[in-house]
Amino acid sequence: MPEPILSIEGLDAHYGDFQALYGLSMQVARGEVAAVIGANGAGKTTLMRSVSGLIRNQPQAIRFRGQPIGGLRADQVAALGIALVPEGRLLFPSLSVEENLIIGGQMGRPGPWNLPRLYDLFPILRERRHVPATALSGGQQQMVAIGRALMSNPDLLMMDEISLGLAPVVIKSIYEALPGIVGEGLTAIVVEQDIAKALSVSSRVTCLQEGRVSLSGASAQVTRDAISRAYFGV
Amino acid sequence: MDWVNAVVQGTLLGGLYAMFAAGLSLIFGVMRLVNIAHGDLIVLSAYVALSGAMLLGVSPFVVLILAVPVMAAFGYLLQRLVLNRTMGDDILPPLLVTFGLSVIIQNALLAAYSADPQKLQAGAIETAAFAIGPITVGVMPVIVFATAVAVIAGLQWVFYHTALGRAFRATSDRQDIAQLMGLNRAHVFGLAMALSMAVTAVAGVFLGMRTSFDPAIGGSRLIFGFEAVIIGGLGNLWGTLAGGVILGVAQTLGAKLHPGFQVLSGHVVFLFILAVRPRGLFPRIDG
Ligand SMILES: Nc1ncnc2c1ncn2[C@@H]1O[C@H](COP(=O)(O)OP(=O)(O)OP(=O)(O)O)[C@@H](O)[C@H]1O
Ligand SMILES: [Mg+2]
Numbered sequence: 001m002p003e004p005i006l007s008i009e010g011l012d013a014h015y016g017d018f019q020a021l022y023g024l025s026m027q028v029a030r031g032e033v034a035a036v037i038g039a040n041g042a043g044k045t046t047l048m049r050s051v052s053g054l055i056r057n058q059p060q061a062i063r064f065r066g067q068p069i070g071g072l073r074a075d076q077v078a079a080l081g082i083a084l085v086p087e088g089r090l091l092f093p094s095l096s097v098e099e100n101l102i103i104g105g106q107m108g109r110p111g112p113w114n115l116p117r118l119y120d121l122f123p124i125l126r127e128r129r130h131v132p133a134t135a136l137s138g139g140q141q142q143m144v145a146i147g148r149a150l151m152s153n154p155d156l157l158m159m160d161e162i163s164l165g166l167a168p169v170v171i172k173s174i175y176e177a178l179p180g181i182v183g184e185g186l187t188a189i190v191v192e193q194d195i196a197k198a199l200s201v202s203s204r205v206t207c208l209q210e211g212r213v214s215l216s217g218a219s220a221q222v223t224r225d226a227i228s229r230a231y232f233g234v
Numbered sequence: 235m236d237w238v239n240a241v242v243q244g245t246l247l248g249g250l251y252a253m254f255a256a257g258l259s260l261i262f263g264v265m266r267l268v269n270i271a272h273g274d275l276i277v278l279s280a281y282v283a284l285s286g287a288m289l290l291g292v293s294p295f296v297v298l299i300l301a302v303p304v305m306a307a308f309g310y311l312l313q314r315l316v317l318n319r320t321m322g323d324d325i326l327p328p329l330l331v332t333f334g335l336s337v338i339i340q341n342a343l344l345a346a347y348s349a350d351p352q353k354l355q356a357g358a359i360e361t362a363a364f365a366i367g368p369i370t371v372g373v374m375p376v377i378v379f380a381t382a383v384a385v386i387a388g389l390q391w392v393f394y395h396t397a398l399g400r401a402f403r404a405t406s407d408r409q410d411i412a413q414l415m416g417l418n419r420a421h422v423f424g425l426a427m428a429l430s431m432a433v434t435a436v437a438g439v440f441l442g443m444r445t446s447f448d449p450a451i452g453g454s455r456l457i458f459g460f461e462a463v464i465i466g467g468l469g470n471l472w473g474t475l476a477g478g479v480i481l482g483v484a485q486t487l488g489a490k491l492h493p494g495f496q497v498l499s500g501h502v503v504f505l506f507i508l509a510v511r512p513r514g515l516f517p518r519i520d521g
């Protein structure tokens with residue numbers, strides 16, 4: 001495996017007294033698309049929130065380009081070049097579509113993404129740029145959420161269940177945009193319930209079960225059998 | 235004609251109330267903080283201006299240029315060093331801490347300046363007036379009202395046309411996701427309090443020029459500010475101006491009926507509007 005851009009070692013995460021992740025370890029190589037799968041409540045979102053700094057953890061448990069980031073605040077993590085498309089989109093309702101995108105880029109990190117380029121990727125957003133973000137359809141809101149994350153020109157882009165609640169045809173169109181997003185050195189982590197989708201877009205897959213890694217391997221090589229065992233623990 | 239006159243005077247008074255209210259509304263909007271010390275901070279601003287005017291020997295209008303940045307810096311530090319430590323899912327701790335702050339400010343002012351009423355002396359302009367038809371209007375109240383309109387317009391512009399305003403609105407919507415955009419919540423809150431205190435400084439200086447003040451009057455200024463915010467509808471700045479005007483007019487009309495009714499009639503109108511329109515007259519329309 002080439003030099004990992006993200007390296008997680010023995011990560012424990014808690015909500016109050018409840019422990020959601022147990023000694024979780026995982027590596028993501030620079031430039032790859034990594035998939036994280038797992039049943040409801042397995043801890044996928046908790047992992048995303050931990051990496052992005054929304055949950056603070058032991059500093060050494062998460063390293064980004066070698067630097068310990070487990071104890072940093074979310075804004076400090078974002079400044080280092082990690083962006084999250086959160087589960088449920090969570091756009092800013094008081095901001096227009098365009099303002100949601102602009103605020104995504106407000107740190108001014110240099111890189112390929114800017115408003116014109118984003119509107120080329122999702123042309124419908126250019127048409128609707130002045131309406132409140134939450135007035136859009138679910139699929140269009142997901143485009144805004146992805147665009148908002150891209151506008152920060154991240155080195156690592158994490159997407160948490162971007163197909164949740166969307167019609168299959170919309171999911172297809174969003175995933176068709178993915179090759180135009182990754183590449184150019186961007187590393188991505190994709191959280192998905194849809195296993196086939198996850199395997200088809202990724203080079204490595206990690207399966208979580210009750211807060212622990214139950215399977216990890218090359219997406220092209222894992223068997224259906226191994227996945228269903230890792231998924232359900234049977 | 236007397237009644238028309240009362241409405242005009244009340245409208246002009248409402249500008250001052252709108253300025254009390256704007257700072258209160260702003261920090262509630264951005265960080266859901268109810269600042270019980272707001273009225274005392276207005277009075278503190280008036281005393282800061284009083285000392286500034288005496289030390290430098292200049293008019294209160296000149297002191298305003300100093301009081302605004304001084305109070306803004308004070309607000310930023312207050313938020314970063316004290317209030318941010320109390321912010322969380324529970325709204326009670328900040329409420330208690332600002333209540334304590336209110337007591338501290340009142341007693342510190344009492345110790346430093348005594349309970350004697352003070353006034354900011356603005357000179358001849360205080361008594362200058364001009365006639366519009368049969369109604370005589372004071373220059374000072376008109377300046378206060380025009381300033382209130384300018385302050386509200388300025389805040390509106392900051393909120394809807396600047397990066398700072400965008401950060402305020404995003405933080406108000408979803409604090410955690412705003413952090414993901416690289417916005418440090420503690421700093422954004424500090425800036426919101428700084429802006430609120432800048433408006434408070436303007437309100438305090440004009441309060442001190444319009445009427446006399448002493449360390450104990452903060453409480454009722456807080457109530458007037460609250461009432462103007464609620465009448466106008468939370469989160470709507472122009473609504474806050476309207477709320478201030480309605481409160482001001484209610485008070486002057488009440489005083490016209492009977493001098494003792496001034497404050498009471500303001501409260502009655504407030505309660506009436508709260509009963510029929512619990513979200514205020516012009517609530518913000520969003521989800
Ligand atoms: N805010 C919270 N407070 C307490 N427990 C939580 C909280 N959020 C999640 N949990 C618990 O942590 C565990 C992991 O949840 P998490 O949301 O990370 O799962 P997930 O894999 O993302 O599930 P899903 O596929 O449903 O999104 C679950 O048992 C969940 O109930
Ligand atoms: Mg989840």
